[in-house]
Amino acid sequence: MSVYSFSEGSSVAKALGQYVKNKYDAAMAKHGKFTLALSGGSLPKVLAEGLSQQKNNIDFSKWEVFFADERIVPLDDENSNYALCKQVLFDALPGFVPEQVHTIDTELLKQEPLDAQAFADEYEKQLVHVFANASTVKVPVFDLMLLGCGPDGHTCSLFPDHELLEEDVAWVAPVTDSPKPPKERITLTLPVVTHALSVAFVTTGSSKQDILPSVIEDSTSKLPSALIARAHPDRVSWFLDDAASAKLDKSVLRVFPFQ
């Protein structure tokens, strides 16, 4: 696991931009596109700042973007992860192809009562379509997952002690009891997240400093972020600021290698 900590948010953003560009280059060399899953929360703004410094080096039309989790709300709702990403990323950087940014199917919002499972099933179909040559593969393999980590150790919409941590069949699952509002969401499941070629957690601010030692240093932790980080430690990077990393043992911190 590579854990990086930076003195300020702008340095986290710059390093994240360099890291994503590096993963994008590797994916382009391998299969001519870049498959990415994105979380909401604070991540999109940090990512946007980092990518704005790389925009002349990246062809965003080659990006195939899914949401690692999404709230079941209209796409222009203030709670929509898509709405936030549209504002700071897809409209702000040149070249994103709308058909390659995969949103929840808002037609399903018309159904009463709301059927979260239907949203998950439809989103899984979009994954099947994009990862079509995955017909022989049990799980889609993303080039990169960009995730947050909540103060309770949750990531995506996978919450501590939740039954979804046992899910080993579905690629996308409904959540109807999210402790973080809104309650209704869909999320990629652990099998999908842990099969990604690379996973980066982007976590800043002092509200994260108490949980990070359990997530990063405790090899027995059952917290969702820890389960992902431990699945393939060599594929996992953490982008922290010094406020978030304050309670980590300094020996876990690495020097950021990309320039």
Ligand SMILES: O=C(O)[C@H](O)[C@@H](O)[C@H](O)[C@H](O)COP(=O)(O)O
């Ligand atoms: O839709 C969501 O709620 C997010 O995808 C969620 O999983 C987020 O990544 C974490 O809660 C961390 O959020 P912050 O970075 O804002 O703390």
